[in-house]
Amino acid sequence: MASLSSSTTIPPLASSPFPSTTAADSTASTSSSSSSFKPPSSILIIGSGVFGLGTALALTRRDAFTNCSITIVDRSDPSQPGAFPAPDAASVDTSRIVRADYADPAYAALCDEAQIQWRKQDKPTDLGAQGRYTETGLIVVGDATAPVAPASGPAVVSEEPTQKVKLTGLDYARKSWANVQSLASGNPALAERIQELPNPQAIREALGTGGTSGAWGYINRNSGWANAGTSMAWLLEQVKNTGRVSFLAGTVESLEHDEATVTGAKLAGGRVLTADLVMVAAGAWTGSLVDLEGQALATGQVLGYMDITEEEQQKLGGMPVILNLSTGLFIIPPTNRVLKIARHAYGYLNPQTLPTAPLPVLPQLTSNKTVSVPKTSVTDPDLSIPAEGAADLRAALQEMIPLPELRDRPFTKTRLCWYSDTRTADFLIDYHPHWRNLFVATGDSGHAFKFLPVIGDKIADCIMRNCPPQFKGKWDWKGGDMTALFTEDGSRGGKPGLSLVDELGKLTI
Template identity: 55%
Template sequence: MASALPMKDILSCAAHILPDIAQTQIDPPEQPKSSYSPPSSILIIGAGVFGLSTALALTQRPEFTQTRITILDRSPDAGIFPSRDAASIDSSRIIRADYADPSYAKLASQAQARWRETDLGRDGRYTESGFVLAADVGPLARDDGSPTGIAYAKKSWVNAMALAQSEGRPLSSVRLLPGAKPLARVTGVGEFADWGYLNEASGWADAEASMAWFYERVAETGRVTFVNGTAESLETNEAEKRVTGARLKDGSTISADLVIAAAGAWTPTLVDLSSQAIATGQVLGYIDLTEEEQTKLEKIPVILNLTTGLFVIPPRNRVLKVARHAFGYLNPKTPSSPPLGIPGDKSSLKPISQPFTHLDDASLEIPEEGKKSLREGLRRILPWPELQERPFARTRLCWYTDTATGDWIIDYHPYWKGLFVATGGSGHAFKFLPVIGDKVVDCIMGQCPVEFQQKWKWKPVDDIEKAIVTHDGSRGGQPGLILDDEFSKHE
């Protein structure tokens, strides 16, 4: 069993972290620099978390009052944004400020204030069920020096304690559970990990309903034009080294002074991110419950084991979701046209991991490897005989845009004028929906928050052949799985 940190060490860590995360209310954006000149038109590619939140933030800034704003989204359904296979369209997403990185913990705390205090979180869109972050015992670092799940969990615990103190919550709202039996007793479920803690101030959101609410807020401004269509490539002016718009699959084009590439896991097919980000498919499963089972489980906290990556979110409407936050599947395919690279680079097309979803194949289910993993996780978290062999009502692949560190990319392209990139969510951007758009606009205006300047900046190309694996300690499972290989094993 892992030993707990002495309380004096906890308080020492919290005292060190508190100055960095003490301000939990959302600060108003700084006044723009006088040198900033807003573009006359902006095209946002993607109506997901980054795209919608950025669009709303733009409509709220006086500097962009005269700017025409267009959102292009690959949704095949007229008037539906984002597409039904977007990562943000789902029954539920975890809302937490439980981060090993103090900067993200602080920003997530600011987002949580919006989830709690604004209309976004009302009408069942946000539920503060509590959140158990846990892991299995083991070393604090992998062979390559990157943190393990238990290391991430313990750092998150210290940050959660510091946030509770700075927000005026009792420290008892963050309860240490140093063993499998305490974890099972407090959660009311099985012995699913060796060490963890309960944060009563975290929970989950109805993701699809929240995105619908956000879309309505953007649409009702009357400032944003929504277009259904798939961007095939970016239009450029080679002489000026400038991006001028996007060419759609139907052959039409949309021009703009500034293009914001915010297409989630589809972004690497438009912009060469081969040294920075990659699309990975994550497995989700849904099990139908009886009314009695719903009643027994609806009050449990969100449960996540960082060592395995497996998690369960409290059910609603008699559907239980079990999922895996892992290294994911890769799906390398040669794109129809090359993504935009460095000006003058005429390199041949190379395979890029690309999303493959239920919109590509209506009969798509996750590979047997994923089903087996979800089933094992379910048995460990909920060891109820009646659930062990109950078939999944449906399964789904959810596509992340992973970076090596889990940091986002929110920056101007260093080689092409008129191109801004907002992606790299790495499976943890949704909870920031209420605030991330403001941060993107800050970065557009040259005012990136100091604590994120190095984290979010465009990373220089080093070894483009190096595999991108998110080694921040938050992932479980096995890296490097190829989607087609996993499917072929059971054909």
């Protein structure tokens, strides 16, 4: 077996864009087991997305990990121009919403913390500089729909002891409205940038495109969007600058283990990597390595891109983001004459029989080889999105930006973006309960990117068995019967349980 080689230890840079956190600082969060934590001598991180890169950066800045070698392995090669991030990864392309607009106050506060970093733009090396972050505002709306039963499993909210209902999009919008008002209450300058939009006409006036959506909503001009691709390149550069992290290009086929301990990972081609601690942060691909049944599920989400003219860019470039939490449909302001329309939905499932079963939940068990895994244009260059999803995107465009010249304009390209979905849209950031030396960081649920400046530190806290108090229980490995999994946080549109293969068998656009 080949071991991970140690790397030279270099102190954190004095000019670090994020605050440095020492082991002593970390213990302030409280955890009964954190005092017994012993840092490993080597860590292998599988995946170089927001979770993987962010964690690596955070660990290099903690005294406890000064003598720990850190290696990231990913199928994309960061040393090759244009090869990183992988073109079918979640954290790529033109834009991602950055919002503190959450129904859950813990996530609202976490993004409020992240936005302090996103707003730094004075120097070219600041995260938000060079067009990486734009604050045009966000309109959050919901439709006036009656409460409905959850698709499956426990409900998010219970109105009556005998009747459980899920949070509707309008419920989510109203809770989010209350949370962002609370966050801004101590700062009049921020508070005045949040405005209720009590009816469709008010929404239309705030949107400024001639379109509208939803029955009620609000605009938060403290929210905006980030260029995902350039932000990931920025994060990669921060990690490289530490001199502490080694990168390997390779596809992980399986985890290596003995009776009850994960010891490393096996790459395509047969090479084996070993480490004291293995962290799997492979996004929607995590379930192909670790059995996540009942924990997280890979779902495909539709995106459409449309080329526009310079005149249309000038007209629409300053519009706010608009997000309808009842339908999941949203539009982000265009950049470089490309308009993006997307849907945050239950998503498509793509169950496939894998050549190698993922690591079972319990050492003495075997895993089912049939797992929902991403299907992307990397492996299928002719892949398009199903007609059902394309029709929804077209409807959103006509509703939110009803410009006659855009009505029948074809999409320049479409894409499936793959989430790692959990039932409540909480992340899964925890040690595996039944395998030693295995840590899992996944369950992005389609909303993790905005936390890029801060999530690495929170994951590092969890590695040190010091989970932030507000996320205890939320980020834990869950028990119980959770075999039928759909995200029921109130923010999803579409229909639950759609099969990608079945939908692709119908007419596509």
